[in-house]
Amino acid sequence: MLAHLLAALLACVLLPADAVTPTEDITCHHFSVGAAANFAVRHIDEHHQHGYKFKLGEIQGNKYEQTADGCNIDLQLALRETRCHFTNPKAVEDCEVLEMSEGGAAATCTVVLRRHLSGTTVTRHQCTTTPAHSSDDMMMCPDCPRMRPLNDPAAVMAVQEAVQKYNQESNNQHYFALLEIGRVLSGYIPSVGMVTYPKFILVETNCPKDSRVACTPRCPHRAQHAVCSTSSSKKGVKSPQCELFPAKDSTALEVEPQCGSSFHQSPEAAACTSQLTNTDPALHQICPFPLAVQLPQQEAL
Known part of the structure; x- marks a missing residue:
């Protein structure tokens, strides 16, 4: 018993500042389950590199297992999709959950955390x-x-x-390319007929705005992003309405760094699709963690 008390005390003292906020200390006791759930949702959102951020809706269950240096925490969580795309710098706590008329997704998640002397980690979701x-x-x-x-x-x-x-009408210096389609709704309006309402996300490239060549997107932390919506009917496609988010790092560089492909063209996306237990083509699914990514085989010499 004394060993557990000492472990809990040391865990509070040694908890890294970037693991949880000071007002949300995770301990090996049920009274801190809210802090553990918030930590788990932050982890899910940080690894959800497509679609929209999710917000905690309900803690549906929890189980604590004591270990020699802390505990394992099993959580059952219900999440709701928000209006904030993952490129939106706004904290998820400030993001609004989607209304019924906006569609959106819900998620039920099993998350396993490990609380130990050096902090808290998510081992699986x-x-x-x-x-x-x-x-x-x-x-x-x-x-x-x-x-x-x-x-x-x-x-x-x-x-x-x-x-x-968007590129014709904007005042941006660089061309913006399509990053992904975020959500698609359709409905019938008597005076118009069927109307399609897509939401889509653009990413800044290194090309001048009027470029006609294939443009490479800037690295995520170096690129501006635009979250846009439009509508399409037999009357045509309306000019998009967009919210522009600044780059996280706008320091002037002589040569822009080169980054890999976006999530949808990455090995992680293929691994995610193959490991999902259910798929819905209208949704951005939350991928399992950790992902078993199959590395490309090297040719024999």
Whole structure:
């Protein structure tokens, strides 16, 4: 018993500043389960490099297992998708959860944390991502737009045209390329017909704004990002409405660094798809952690 008390005391003293905030100390006791859950959600969002940030909705269960130098914490969490894209610098606590009319996703997650003398780490998380609202919920809102697959042909064509409009109409110095389609809704308006409402995200490239060559996106920390929305109907594609986020690092450099491909072209994306227990083409699924990424095999000499 004394050993556990000493371990808990040392854990509080030695907890790294970047692990949790001072007002949210994680201990090996159930009364700190809220701090553990918030830590777990931050970890999930930090590793969710596509789509939108998620916010804690409910702690559905927790279990603590004492170890020699701390404890293991198993959490069952219910999360809700927010309006903040992962490129949005706003803290998730300040992000609003999506309304029924906006579609969105919900996730149920199993998260395993390890609390030890040097801090707290997440050793595993596995989430099931589903539409936030069931068909019964949507029956209560028959006029609400319905979610469509992210690769919906009408949405893809609308976004391609909207990207061109954005670059033609903006005052940006550099060309902005499509990073991803964030969400697609569609609905029927009697005077117009079917209307598609895509949301999409742009990333700054190294090319001048009027460039006509293939442009390479800047590294994530060096690039501005724009979160945009448009609509498309038989009347055409409207000019996008965009919110521009500044680069995290705008220091002038003689040569811009080169970074790898975006998440959707990465080995991690392929690993995520293969390891998901369910898939929905209308959603940005939360990937398992850790991901078992298969490295490309080197040719024999």
